[in-house]
Amino acid sequence: xxxxxxxxxTLVEALSxxxxxxxxxKLAEAMHYAxxxxxxxIRPRLTMAVAAACGAEDSRAAAAAGAAIELLHCAxxxxxxxxxxxxxxxxxxxxxxxxxxxxxxALLTGDALIxxxxxxxxxxxxxVPGRLAAMVxxxxxxxxxxxxxxxxxxxxxxxxxxxxxxxxxxxGALFAAATEAGAxxxxxxGAPWRALGDYLGEAYQVADDLKxxxxxxxxxxxxxxxxxxxxxxxxxxxxGVAGAVARLRVLAEKAADSIPACPGQASLKALIExxxxxxxxxxxxxxxx
Amino acid sequence: xxxxxxxxxTLVEALSxxxxxxxxxKLAEAMHYAxxxxxxxIRPRLTMAVAAACGAEDSRAAAAAGAAIELLHCAxxxxxxxxxxxxxxxxxxxxxxxxxxxxxxALLTGDALIxxxxxxxxxxxxxVPGRLAAMVxxxxxxxxxxxxxxxxxxxxxxxxxxxxxxxxxxxGALFAAATEAGAxxxxxxGAPWRALGDYLGEAYQVADDLKxxxxxxxxxxxxxxxxxxxxxxxxxxxxGVAGAVARLRVLAEKAADSIPACPGQASLKALIExxxxxxxxxxxxxxxx
Numbered sequence: 001x002x003x004x005x006x007x008x009x010t011l012v013e014a015l016s017x018x019x020x021x022x023x024x025x026k027l028a029e030a031m032h033y034a035x036x037x038x039x040x041x042i043r044p045r046l047t048m049a050v051a052a053a054c055g056a057e058d059s060r061a062a063a064a065a066g067a068a069i070e071l072l073h074c075a076x077x078x079x080x081x082x083x084x085x086x087x088x089x090x091x092x093x094x095x096x097x098x099x100x101x102x103x104x105x106a107l108l109t110g111d112a113l114i115x116x117x118x119x120x121x122x123x124x125x126x127x128v129p130g131r132l133a134a135m136v137x138x139x140x141x142x143x144x145x146x147x148x149x150x151x152x153x154x155x156x157x158x159x160x161x162x163x164x165x166x167x168x169x170x171x172g173a174l175f176a177a178a179t180e181a182g183a184x185x186x187x188x189x190g191a192p193w194r195a196l197g198d199y200l201g202e203a204y205q206v207a208d209d210l211k212x213x214x215x216x217x218x219x220x221x222x223x224x225x226x227x228x229x230x231x232x233x234x235x236x237x238x239x240g241v242a243g244a245v246a247r248l249r250v251l252a253e254k255a256a257d258s259i260p261a262c263p264g265q266a267s268l269k270a271l272i273e274x275x276x277x278x279x280x281x282x283x284x285x286x287x288x289x
Numbered sequence: 290x291x292x293x294x295x296x297x298x299t300l301v302e303a304l305s306x307x308x309x310x311x312x313x314x315k316l317a318e319a320m321h322y323a324x325x326x327x328x329x330x331i332r333p334r335l336t337m338a339v340a341a342a343c344g345a346e347d348s349r350a351a352a353a354a355g356a357a358i359e360l361l362h363c364a365x366x367x368x369x370x371x372x373x374x375x376x377x378x379x380x381x382x383x384x385x386x387x388x389x390x391x392x393x394x395a396l397l398t399g400d401a402l403i404x405x406x407x408x409x410x411x412x413x414x415x416x417v418p419g420r421l422a423a424m425v426x427x428x429x430x431x432x433x434x435x436x437x438x439x440x441x442x443x444x445x446x447x448x449x450x451x452x453x454x455x456x457x458x459x460x461g462a463l464f465a466a467a468t469e470a471g472a473x474x475x476x477x478x479g480a481p482w483r484a485l486g487d488y489l490g491e492a493y494q495v496a497d498d499l500k501x502x503x504x505x506x507x508x509x510x511x512x513x514x515x516x517x518x519x520x521x522x523x524x525x526x527x528x529g530v531a532g533a534v535a536r537l538r539v540l541a542e543k544a545a546d547s548i549p550a551c552p553g554q555a556s557l558k559a560l561i562e563x564x565x566x567x568x569x570x571x572x573x574x575x576x577x578x
Binding site (some may be wrong): 005017021079080108118119125126136154168169 | 362410439440451
């Protein structure tokens with residue numbers, strides 16, 4: 001089965017837990033709204049690609065790890081959009097969850113999606129129980145303390161920000177977990193795979209910063225200029241457009257070169273290079289030259 | 290080691306993750322504030338008592354399961370106290386987390402504690418990896434969909450409330466998980482242990498409702514009369530004080546009688562009976578007669 005289709009099916013299966021008898025229907029609806037239709041599902045596709053490159057014999061655990069990371073990503077978007085953070089009205093071209101369902105249900109939707117990520121992992125690892133602890137550790141580390149996305153967001157509440165920790169946690173943590181959990185789902189050590197995730201995480205962040213700088217809200221499906229408005233770090237603000245494009249090129253090369261030796265190393269490298277080319281902004285050849 | 294001490298030590302160990310280099314200090318402080326000093330740690334003590342009764346040879350997994358359930362309990366208190374729910378100023382005799390640290394950090398503290406619960410499980414099951422999936426499933430089921438505390442809270446956002454599901458999820462879910470996860474940590478089937486948790490969960494809820502009816506805010510460490518104010522079900526409002534005391538007696542008996550056959554059945558039964566007597570309100574002998 002195609003990886004993208006497999007991810008969507010695994011997400012649907014996980015969310016069906018919210019529709020069982022005794023569950024409140026509006027919560028199930030809000031959870032579904034937060035997860036579908038998704039973005040590019042970049043992180044879970046990365047998880048499955050790494051697991052396949054590691055020679056995973058059964059893709060079920062890898063799909064569960066990918067789905068878990070996507071559920072955590074969606075949960076973080078729901079909570080980040082809430083009034084006490086970005087107070088964002090729109091997300092992925094439609095009203096944010098708290099705008100569509102109210103603040104109480106948005107808070108609960110994020111909570112339930114976080115928990116669902118771990119439920120999905122436990123179900124997905126049924127045939128490879130010995131791998132579950134490493135999968136849970138990789139996925140939980142991406143979102144919790146000390147260096148997950150929640151910790152990253154919490155740096156915004158500190159009087160003095162540790163910029164490197166902030167950026168790594170906010171943008172790199174889920175990517176590092178995507179590669180680490182993919183390897184763990186295939187029964188391999190996850191640690192050697194973190195560098196790939198770190199480089200790709202920063203690459204996607206720089207690409208996002210470039211989009212934020214050159215897009216309209218309609219194209220982006222959410223407000224633009226949020227980093228400047230909230231005084232948050234942004235590669236284009238720091239390096240300029242040409243500098244950001246150059247940084248993106250370096251990161252893409254480092255990512256491709258960081259892939260550990262594994263059965264599918266060559267094909268994973270080709271895939272990473274293809275995806276990296278897609279990240280380059282097409283409308284900026286002059287600025288990038 | 291004494292079970293209570295073991296639980297505190299396991300909670301301290303888990304929370305030390307939030308203090309590692311690169312983690313935002315205020316988040317670590319707020320998480321610590323939400324967990325210490327604790328309440329009676331009823332749920333994790335129950336988890337450890339069940340694991341011991343099941344003949345658990347190593348208490349590390351049981352302590353981790355108990356700590357995970359306590360962390361989720363604390364997370365739910367932090368989020369429930371927030372302005373979009375109860376807007377509670379006080380909890381356990383001190384300002385609630387959002388009053389002490391602000392709303393953004395309270396939201397993140399709850400999120401991070403939820404994730405920490407699963408990190409604690411993965412670490413605690415290191416020597417018994419084959420039990421981790423059942424432990425995760427029991428613990429996650431207590432807090433997520435379809436019938437965990439988050440689902441219970443979400444019933445308050447529905448136009449028509451399913452009262453049985455609401456009450457079971459809000460008050461019973463963490464107790465059912467406490468017994469189920471204790472059995473799972475000992476390598477036993479968790480399902481036969483759910484009834485004990487369900488009865489005890491309802492018993493503690495009735496005892497809380499009685500306290501709410503006869504206490505001052507100073508004695509309780511939080512506002513009284515919140516159920517009446519928020520139009521939520523409450524055993525004293527439904528049955529009267531004498532009716533609620535009678536219900537508490539029945540639940541305590543049913544709990545003691547529901548303990549599955551296991552090596553420590555007799556001593557667990559004695560412990561449950563002792564705890565049940567402590568739950569009976571001492572100041573109400575006339576009303577209860």
